Structures are given as structure tokens and as C-alpha cells.
Amino acid sequence: MKYSYYPGCTLRTKAKDLDDYARASAKALGFELEEIENWQCCGGVYPLGSDEIATKLSSVRALNEAKEKGQPLVTLCSACHHVIKRVNDDMKNVEDIRTRANNYMQLSEPYMGETEVLHFLEVLRDKVGFDKLKEKVVNPLTGVKIGAYYGCLLLRPGKLLQFDNPENPTIIEDFIRAIGAEPVVYPYRNECCGGYISLKEKDMAKNMCDKIMDSAKGFGADMLITACPLCLYNLNNSTTDKLPVYYFTELLAEALGVKEEGKDQ
Amino acid sequence: MSSEKNCAQQIKEISGADPLKCMKCGKCSASCPSFNEMDIKPHQFVSYVANGDIEALVNSKSLYKCLSCFACLERCPRDVKPAKLIDAARQLVVRQRGKDYLTADEIPELLDEGLPQQLLVSAFRRYRR
Amino acid sequence: MQRVGVFVCHCGSNIAATVDVKRVVEAISNEPGVVHAEDYQYMCSEAGQALIAKAIKEKALTGIVVCSCSPRMHEATFRKAAERAGLNPYMVEIANIREHCSWIHKDIVEATEKAVILARAAIAKVNLNTPLKPGESRVTKRALVIGGGIAGIQTALDIADAGYEVDIVEKTPSIGGRMSQLDKTFPTLDCSACILTPKMVEAAAHEKINIYTYSEVDKVSGFVGDFTVDIRKKARSVDMDKCTGCGVCQEKCPSKKAPSEFNRGLGTRSAIYTPFAQAIPNVPVIDRENCIKFKTGKCGICAKVCQAGAIDYEQKDEIITEKYGAIVVATGFDTIKLDNYDEYAYSQSKDVITSLELERVMNAAGTTKGHLERLSDGKAPKDIVFIQCVGSRCADDRGKSYCSKICCMYTAKHAMLIRDKYPDVNVTVFYIDVRTPGKNFDEFYRRAVEQYGVNYIKGQVGKVIPQPDGSLLVQGVDLLDNKQILKQADMVVLATAIEPDPDVRKIATMLTASIDTNNFLTEAHAKLRPVESPTAGIFLSGVCQGPKDIPETVAQAGAAAVKAIGLLAKDKLLTNPCTAKADELLCNGCSACANVCPYGAISYEVKEVNDHGIREQRRVAVVNSALCQGCGACTVTCPSGAMDLQGFSNLQIISEVDAICQ
């Protein structure tokens, strides 16, 4: 199975790990991430005004390319996923945006939201299956207590993203179980890490991350995993005695025994 | 139409939210992780827009304290979308008044080793035209 | 051509404010057939009706049109008035110029124009009306009550006391319903069981009441006065005649892990069980899904210990067919599922419970024997937080759009009872509004605040955050203080929205009773006929019609009973004469009409017909007017146009179409 893949700018630079380990793991699991050509930055933020079109076009281009290849579009970064999935929803359901975007793009055939947008975790859950993943694990992370950190972008708005129950998600916990470790459920796993505010309001972001770290530690987590480079950055800047934070793909690669391949890429 | 009313109308249009749906339960403010940092609280935002009291709103520091984490939007029982109202008000400020909250000159000072591109991109999108 | 009289009502200013009534009278005066036209302030008043009667007599009218409110409102009134004046009541047509015109249009020119057109359509129709005579149908002097909660029990008792036979069908193993699960009741703090159990016993002992528990309605046919109902008595696996209710089987049953429905899943019960000690009938049921004998074939302990030999593993569902004149729906409610409200940590913490679960915790016969304790560790709580409006008053599809009505009062009750019994426990209530309309209700709530020191905070809760030590952190807002609050709590109680019992939709479909988007049954008129369904012979009792508390439920149950008694007291009912009728000369006996008739009202007879001088035997359709309900499905199906509907004939409707498109 081949998927169109949208890495996003951060995965090309600071979050190279997230990308490399994902590709290595995908290979081990028998599917391929085919990077789409000439992708552009998604903008990091779903456009704030419902009247904006220009800021949605890069997502539409990526979506249309996947459509032409007849493949679902896979993302890894929470922000890219959030933006692209919501733009796709607009293209599918909001007539005004669809018309204006298509008028601008002048595609050979108008894009109507046909592409299926999947987060890498959704591929694992819905396409590969966590049971299948479990079978492929060669180095189970037995005994490791891992807290899933979801953040906001993957979950909310729940109705549009349809990713998981936004108040009580289970997908990363199921993932943790599949790689042989023990999930630690703690209440702040879907609270905001501070997001973009950490650029100018560093203390605010630190406070938020402290709460998250304290909560996860209180419930006995040894480490946190996340899918978002910004969450990882913010959590690493928390002031309290912090837990190590990893990308979920790194642990996946480790469990599948392909961590070295991932590093070599 | 006074300009304040006009602005309130624009905020409603940009956000696609209807402040009249609000039943003043305060769930947005109960959910907000930035509540203590804000001078105008999320539930007040809604009534400020409903009442057309825009001047106070656009000068509020709350515009830059909202995390856009959508906790309020997710939990609002009346589908009012307070986060989108705040986003729209911020847009109004940067679009109309050219008051960017972040300038390129500031950037080098704010950078550090691990800072991901995503952060810069997001902040630019939110703070600037 | 008829001699038509037209009567235009002002309805005070309801019509006259937007419709130029005089202009309507003037405009229709020259319509074909119209020999009389006048307007009046209130046509439905005695004086208005007298005007109509006078005109019928003086002008020898053969048809009348009343331009007024909806026919659903006063068609019957005007028909009776016409009949008193010697006119066939079916020679009356109504032009609805209030609900369909004056109330929805603002422009007087436009509204007047429309009123004239609506009047013309009614005049065109009445010109083609023919006098109709209602038939008669019998009334079976027996009522069915669906649901055995307080609503159903009260309705059944009232009907039975009037001397009519009543059957109660209850789907669970015992009557009693939600009220049997409650501990105390507001605003008097009566013990719920103490006031309910005697009624249950009375119903069971009443010679006119027959109770089918563990039974469901399977099929309904017929119509007002003459319903035929199939009741499925589910296999109880216990012989009701032999069982003495000694309870040994339940004691000895080795399968004791089934969640107790009566205790809202907080405790367990055995596989053979009565839901609670005061159950009526006191005969257990084997829950086959949890019974070892049914699952593995081994066990059979209950049969061995039963001295009466009442256990019957072979028992099968039994269908009972019975006839009824009236049916009362009293299917009650349940609390909504909280899957969409995980921010309150209901699924994550045992110490977050619903108010109905709290009833089972507070009740002496409940899971904790009436001790207030945390379900996670059995410790006594020190701080309890109540959250109001969980799933009520929601604009999105997460919850319900309506106010559940009872929560403000039961929360005040819970808070008061806890403070009374455990003065050291702090009780906080997060509320949006406190709604206490009702006799002695606000006084009750104020007592909770003033006498018992319950801390009411105006504002909602955003999130309930379980702590590593097992306690809960409640993150809410105090809107009056404009502060976000983090409150430590040992227990959180959610005032969960109520919704009609999920089975009611199925039942409503069988009864062809209307139901709204929230699954509440619709009443025939929101104000004037609140306990009747628009479907004749179907009555509504209790929460199935809308949220209500116990006194309101009991009052409505009585009202529904009176309506049912009023029906059962009649020996004969007049049937709707607007039934289908086949033209023998056009019918070719194809059977298409019989195939679409939902009532089996059409049969075929071989008749001798005289077709333009040719006498021959033909197979033709015959409509049984006692069975026909007048839907008209057959009229459209008929390929030869032989079938027509009296009162809504093809020509009548076409004349209305013509008048509108003129």
C-alpha cells in the first residue's frame, strides 16, 4: 500500500526524527510513504477567518496531488494534519470556499474534497490495525510506563477532525499497548501546552507544561510521547523536574527494531 | 451604521459565530487554560461582541493570551465558538489597523536552539497580517 | 351549485390587524354560489355562531365557508353550529386565514390578497361538497396502559376505579418505574417508596387491573374504540402461578455478577432475580444471558432448591392478543448516556456519578445501605460538587435542546439531605440558572441555601480532573466573581439530562402517534388537549410527553385516565365519514387498491352492474367504511379512477388547485 505523504516544514528541519522513524517504521509495517512533490508549508494554523482563501491553497494543492494519484494523504505533524483535514472538510462541505478556491486554482478537474486525510496514527489504527502492529513488534517496550500527550490540534474541533473522542481519547494509549508498553492515563493529556504563545509569552507556556508534566508524573509516567514538534519543544522547556519527551515514531521504530535504519536516513 | 456596530458585524462574519446563541453559562471561561492571564474573559468576549462594545475588545491583551486550543469551542453547549470570536477580533486588529503584534526585527532575539519552524509560522499567522 | 354563505372572522385583531376583513367579504361576494357574506369580531363565540345559524335559515344556505383560524382549532365548533341550524356538518369548509396567513405575513395588501385566494379555494371546494353521514363503531370497554411507573399505575388505578378493565404492560420484571429507584422526593422529602409501594400494591390487588410485567407490546392494529394489541410475555423461566416468592432461588444462584439495573449498575444481582425487595409481582425472572444453566447447560440449582417447582427452563415467549377501546402511553424516561461529556470524567472516575445513581447511594436499600460513601474506596466524602445542566439546554447534538426541568429541585434536595445527615460535608452546586417554578419550590431551594448552607456558584464546570491521590479537582467558573475556580472534591454528581425511554419511538410507530424530534410524544393541542395524542384513542401520561416531576406526572396521569374513561363510557363512536368509495361502473376489480390499504378495509364482491344498459356480473371493490380511516392511498393507486375519497374528492382538490392558481 502506498500513501501520499505530506511531511511539512518542521519535519524537514528540527523534527527530522519524527519523519525518519516514521518512514523506517512504515517500511517495516509494509506500507510506503510517497512524498508529494513541491509541497508548501500548510501555514501551521488553520486560517482564522472563515473568509480566507489564499491561506488554504497550499493544503488544497497537496490534497489535489494526492487525489490525482488516487492515494490517501498522510501527515505526521499535528499542525499540518489539523490544517489539511479542516481545509479538506471546507472543500467538501463549504460551497463558497470550494468555488473560490477552485476558481483560483484552475485545476483540470475541480477539487471537491475527495482525498482521505489520515494522520500516521490513524493509518496504524484504521489501515494497519493495532493487532497487526503488535504482531510485528520485535522489541516490546515491556514495563515502560508511557503517558500519551495529545495536545489540542489532533483532537479539536472533534466534530470536524473525527480523530478520536476529544475529551477521552484512546488512540495513543492503544498504540502504547501495541508496542508492548503500559499506557498511563492522566487528565491533562488533552490540555494545551501553550502552543504558539511560547514565542512571546514564555512563562505562560511554561506554566501550562508544568501542569501537564506534574499530572503525568503524579500518575506514574516514565516518559511522554507526542506527535507534535511544537508540543515537544514546549514540554522540553517546562521548568519542573521534567520527564523525557519523545516522538511516538521513535518508540515505534524501536519496537519494530528499525531504529538504526531510521537514524541512517 | 456606527463603526463599532460595523466592527461587531465583521467579527461575526469572520468568525462565523453567533454570540446571541450564548446562554451565559460560563463554560468557556471554566475551560480556558489562559483565564487568569486575560483581562476580558472568554465569556465576556461573547457579550462584548453581542453588545457591539468593540473598542475595549480590540485593545484587550486577551487577544494575545488566547492559545486557540479550542477547549471552549469543543465544550460550549450553545455552539457559540468563543475561540473563533477571539481569532476574528485579532484578525480585525491586524487587518484594519496594521497593528502587527510581532515584527521581523523581534525574531532573532526570540530564537533558540530547539525552536521549531512550526512555532514561527504559527505565530506569524496569528500575530501579523 | 350550492347556496354558499361566507363568514369572515376578525379574531379580535389576530386576523383583522393584517387582513382587511371587509375587503375579503367584498372580494368573494361574487364568487360562484356565494349568496351571503359577512364578517364578525369572533365567529367562534356564541353570537358568531348565532349569525351563522341565522344566515343558514334565512338564506337557505346549503354550504358555508368560515374564514378563521385553523380547522384543527374550530372546524368541529362550526360543524356543530351548522348541524344545530339544520345543515349537514360536512357542508362546512374552513379557510385558514390566521395560522396560514395573518400570523405569518406583515404586509396587509399581500395578506388580504392571500386570504381572498384561500377563501376562494374553500368556496370552490364547498360547491362540490356532498352531505356525509358518519357511521358508528363499537367501543371495547377495556384500556391498555403501556408502562408501569407512577404515571401508568395512577392512570390504571383511576380508570379501574371508574369501573373499567385495565391492563398494564411493563417491560421490566416489576412495576414501579423510576420512582421506585428514588430515595426521597421534593419538596416535602417524603420517602419515595413509602408513597409508591402502597399504590403498587393497590394496583396489583385491584380486581379490574391486570398487570403484565416482563412484557412488551408487539403489534397494534385497529382504531379508536377498537384496537387489537399483541402483547409479548417474555419467557420468565419461572411459573408465576407456582412461585411463592420465597427468594431461596436468588440466594442460592451461583451467578451473582450481573449488573443490577435497579441500582443503575452500581451493584450486582443474581441471574435469577427480582429487581428489588418490594417488586410486584414478587416473582423472579431468569436473565438468560447471565444464567449458567442457559449458557453452559450445567447448574440448575434454582430448580433444585425451588420447593414449589416453579422454575421452568423450557418456558417460551407467549403472545396474548387483546382488544382495547383506549390506549394510554406512560413509557417514562431514562437519563442520557454521558459518552459525549467526558470532560466530567464520568467514565474515568467511579466517584463521578449521576444524580439517579446518587439516589441509589443515598437509599437505605441501595448499594451502600444508605451510607454516603465514595464508590472507589468506600471513604466518607468531605467535599461534594454538584454540576447542573449536564446535557440539557444544548444547541449542538451532544445533548438535548430542552431543560430537563426536575434537576434544579432534586439537586437542592440532595444537597439538603446530605447537609442534614452529614453536617461536616461541604456541598457546592455549580448552576447556570436555578429554575424553581412550582408550589413551595423556590422556598425549598432557599432553605437549601439559607438553612443548610449549600454553596451555590453561578457558572459552569469546564473539566473534572482526577488527581493521583484519587480525589477530584473541579475546574469551574464563578461568573459573579469573574474568577476561575479550582475546587477539590471527593465526589462529583452530574445532573444528567433526561430523555424519553428509547423504546417509545417503536411504540409510537405502532400506535401511529406523532412524536417530536426529541422523541417526546406530541399532544393534540399544546394547551387545550395536553394529554391526548392527535391519534384518536391514544392518551399520554407522564414524561413520555415532556419532562415533569412526580406531582405533575400524577396530575397528568389522572387527566389521561379521565379522557380514556370519557371514551370508554360511550357505547358507540361516530366514525369519520370521509372514507373511500368505489364507483362500481369504473372499477375493473384489479385489486391494486386492496394491496395498498393499511387497514384491510377493501374487499371484492361480485355484483350485478348496469353499465349503460348492459347488465353484467362484475368483480368490484367494496370499502368497509367502519375500517377505512380515510388516508386516500387507494384513490391514487386506482388505475381507472374508480376510487375516490369522500370529503377530499379528486374534483374537490382540483377545484382548490384551480382556485389557487387562478
Place this chain on the structure above:
Amino acid sequence: MSVENQFKPKIVAFCCNWCSYAGADLAGSSRLTYPADVKIIRVPCSCRVNPMFILRAFEKGADGVIICGCHPGDCHYSTGNYYARRRMTLLFSMLDYIGIENGRTRVEWVSAAEGVKFSQTMNEFVDKIRSLGENVRLGDLRCKK
């Protein structure tokens, strides 16, 4: 705004007595406005609506016809609305074929409790007919004034 020049479509609405007519009454008592172009004809059930009535309406100059019945499963006569749905699907595709666009005909389920839906539906329908303009097909010229 000139009222005189505005196109005033003729719209016939067939409403079943049990649900939709009551829904229209509720729209009225709730003062939910919709254009006066809509005129309602009461029928016992949506299944009473003979395709002939609809053809007649267009012949006599109607610009749109809408049929309202109880929601599927809620028919007072159990199955009437299903018959109506099947008949109208067939009829509307035939009408479309002869040039009476699909937008001019509509079937909608409105319960007795849905006054809001009734008025919304009528507003939408009138907007649609206004955008389609006058119906020129099937009209009997002798009927035109």
C-alpha cells in the same frame, strides 16, 4: 425596493392533516414568517396527493409544488408517506424530463412539532422558485390572464 416588479410565484403546498398541516399551524402560531406566495391545501395524508393534482397545478400556472408529509415511520396511516415518496420520485423525474425542473417540485417531511422547519422549508422553496423564474412548461395558455 419595488414590490410591483418583483416576480410573485404561485406555489401550491399539499400538507397532510396530521403532521405538516399542524406544523404549518405551529409556524403560524409561532409567528414564523414565509412568503405569501405559498398557499396550502389540506389533504388527509401525503399519499392522497394524486400526480394529477400536480399536473393540474402546473397546467393552471403554478410555478412550484411542494408536498409535505409526516417523517418516515411516523405516518398517521403507517405507510402513506412511503407511497407518496415513491410516487413523487417517479413523477418528478418525469416532470424534469418534460422541462419542469426538479427545483420546482419537492417532498419534505415536517412533523407537527416542526414549525421552524416548515417556515425554513417554505422560505427556501420560494427562494428556489424565484431563482428559477416563471414556469413556462405545461401551462395551458387559455388559463393565462
